[in-house]
Amino acid sequence: MHLPLKDNLPINKLASVFGSTSATYKFYWLIAIIELVEEGGLDIPKKKLFTRMISNSWYTINYFKISFGKQDNLQIAVNSIIKEDSNLSIDIKKTILELNLERTTNKSIINQLAHFDKNVPHWFLSPWFPKIKGETDTQQKNRIYDWSKSFSNETLYALHKDYISINPIWMDYLINNAKLLKDYCYWNLALFLQTRNPNVPDIPNKLIKPAIRSGLTKQTNEYWKIVFNELGAINCIFTDTKLYFDQKNYALDHFVPHAFVSHDLIWNLIPIEKKFNSSKSDNLPIFDKHFDKFFDLQEKAFEINKNYNAKNKYLEDYLTIFPDINSFEKQKFSNTIQPLITIANNNGFSFMKNI
Structure with a gap:
């Protein structure tokens, strides 16, 4: 599956995001960005993105019990959050789950969400800002934050302390190709999860909660x-x-x-x-x-x-x-x-x- 090309946009960098992936966060981070852009977002709070990552993976982890990997921070966060708040059921509506997470005063849940900020937003932009020889991870992180603010290298978004800003040159592409981009994410996510769940049937149909369960x-x-x-x-x-x-x-x-x-x-x-x-x-x-x-x-x-x-x-x-x-x-x-x-x-x- 290939992404549609567009003149003057480095689509190859977006496509290469999933080239070397050891965790699920990249898939759910991009899905969250696309969904919130569709909802009119340009300057998007990081906390809103993190809660969307949780809500999009919630049913897959809690109902279908798909393994993301023992060290996967997204699965660790979901498992921790459902234990912390008994009001967050397996079948909770996505919008209600997000509202609860955004308004929570539970310190443990707040910390779980904040933990994603340590790596997710800047490492996702690595294809636009590859490591320079001799550069440490911290130096690279600081450089990505600094350079992205001016949309250097036609990066997808700019990084700020509490939010990201979508690069205006990417907006039309993200909106016009939203469905295809999400399909691309879920296709790659299905391949990623199938390798970790080789004997589990029907992985692709376990990535999104069905609107209505078929009756019998x-x-x-x-x-x-x-x-x-x-x-x-x-x-x-x-x-x-x-x-x-x-x-x-x-x-x-x-x-x-x-x-x-x-x-x-x-x-x-x-x-x-x-x-x-x-x-x-x-x-x-x-x-x-x-x-x-x-x-x-x-x-x-x-x-x-x-x-x-x-x-x-x-x-x-x-x-x-x-x-x-x-x-x-x-x-x-x-x-x-x-x-x-x-x-x-x-x-x-x-x-x-x-x-």
Whole structure:
């Protein structure tokens, strides 16, 4: 993926920002700049940029539990902030999160935000101001601050103590290409995170919180309702409670949490007791304890739907596990589910307790 060129602008310097990256801050810093420029910013407070970096990474870290790296300061800050303020939930709206962070009087959170000022704003401009032979990091930092104030080397922005000023010659480019520039950032971010999470599925779709989570009404009515009609009742694999379609004492749930698999394929969905579902949250099932019952219910539901309507579109979901869906093999199902549970646990998802 390449950035659009523009006469008289050093696009090569902007493109080279991600050339040597060991942390996520560069991606989120540039995304924050673009978003705030879109909102009319020219002189942008650093604190506003830092809070935007936090809010843009919040859901990826807290809900999807993507690892940025043990030494990544952005992940450290997000993890610290959510522990410091119990009012900042995983699902908090982005605008409310930013408002809370900007107005906070919590010294620990203030320090976490201020910490980004030590490196982020000036090191991002390194392509415009490469190190001079014999120059220390501190000398380079001071030079970047001094030279950027006059927009030397057609730098993207000027650095001041508490804010940055966007170089006017870059404004049209940033605004007219905002979507493409953000896509460029997220594309590079996805590549960066995939190397640190090699076994985690669907990294690109875990970088932005969806506006609305897709419901499971169609899967319920077009697949599991047929199973209920055939069996009359289904036993919850976790609590052994009898579930009835008409009584609606069940909820369709992901066996391996949606927060990890990031899909609604039918082979990972089962009805479970509604009360239990509300407490289960995104905790993992215990494979040795729950898989056999899960598989038996899945196999039974598959056979019922196949006999009822062999062209049911949800049957095709099983092709991701079975090359031949006429052969519903337990071992192949196990070979798909068990690694997902193990990897999810390694990424920070907890197992269910007392079940």
